[in-house]
Amino acid sequence: MDSKLEEYILSHIDAEPGVLKKIDRDAHVKLLRTSMISGHLQGRFLKMLTQMIRPERILEIGTFIGYSTLCFAEGLEENAEVHTIEIDDELEGYIRSNFAQSEFGNKIKLHIGDALQIIPEFEEGSFDLAFIDADKEQYWEYFETTLPKIRKGGFILVDNTLWYGKVVEEVESNDWATQGILEFNRKLANDDRVEKVILPIRDGVTIIRKK
Numbered sequence: 001m002d003s004k005l006e007e008y009i010l011s012h013i014d015a016e017p018g019v020l021k022k023i024d025r026d027a028h029v030k031l032l033r034t035s036m037i038s039g040h041l042q043g044r045f046l047k048m049l050t051q052m053i054r055p056e057r058i059l060e061i062g063t064f065i066g067y068s069t070l071c072f073a074e075g076l077e078e079n080a081e082v083h084t085i086e087i088d089d090e091l092e093g094y095i096r097s098n099f100a101q102s103e104f105g106n107k108i109k110l111h112i113g114d115a116l117q118i119i120p121e122f123e124e125g126s127f128d129l130a131f132i133d134a135d136k137e138q139y140w141e142y143f144e145t146t147l148p149k150i151r152k153g154g155f156i157l158v159d160n161t162l163w164y165g166k167v168v169e170e171v172e173s174n175d176w177a178t179q180g181i182l183e184f185n186r187k188l189a190n191d192d193r194v195e196k197v198i199l200p201i202r203d204g205v206t207i208i209r210k211k
């Protein structure tokens with residue numbers, strides 16, 4: 001997005017909460033690949049969607065520093081919870097200390113391991129909302145593994161589905177991430193089990209509703 005327009009949007013929406021600002025700044029000092037973090041605009045959007053859907057249980061695939069997790073937790077009602085899965089065990093201490101800084105950290109259950117192995121352990125239909133935001137190569141597998149765990153009428157959000165605009169450009173044969181996103185978008189478009197809409201927020205967010 002044009003940076004002036006982005007600045008304008010960010011100065012006309014709810015402010016980024018102090019804890020999120022702090023963990024984002026801290027990650028930029030200590031970690032690589034910080035462009036993966038949802039950030040101010042998408043974070044406020046995820047919180048708002050959570051307030052609209054009013055889920056009792058959320059499943060998140062791909063925690064990284066826990067920024068989006070905390071946004072979901074912030075939007076949850078009393079006694080609702082978010083389960084988040086992160087494959088990189090070296091991030092565990094970092095993530096837990098981020099959650100401990102937030103008043104919403106107690107609504108979060110962190111699972112360390114491969115989402116494709118952990119998700120099958122959850123009960124069928126036991127989640128109202130899921131957020132897929134891990135390895136782009138495996139997007140379709142995450143979706144197929146997650147769908148049975150979502151109740152009828154529940155939602156799945158999928159991040160980065162426009163992938164820096166690469167979805168409409170010529171793809172290199174070794175660009176597995178873009179190919180993963182393209183495969184996901186193509187299969188989803190023809191999937192009658194769900195309704196779907198792509199929003200051009202940040203890097204593209206697909207909202208899916210299970211029929």
Ligand SMILES: C[S@@+](CC[C@H](N)C(=O)[O-])C[C@H]1O[C@@H](n2cnc3c(N)ncnc32)[C@H](O)[C@@H]1O
Pocket residue numbers: 036037038039061062063064065066067068069085086087088113114115116133134135
């Ligand atoms: C894009 S980042 C998540 C960003 C975070 N959701 C946010 O918006 O702030 C993706 C994360 O998924 C993790 N990941 C990749 N493959 C995974 C898998 N199979 N299971 C669980 N986590 C995975 C990566 O280690 C990385 O931390």
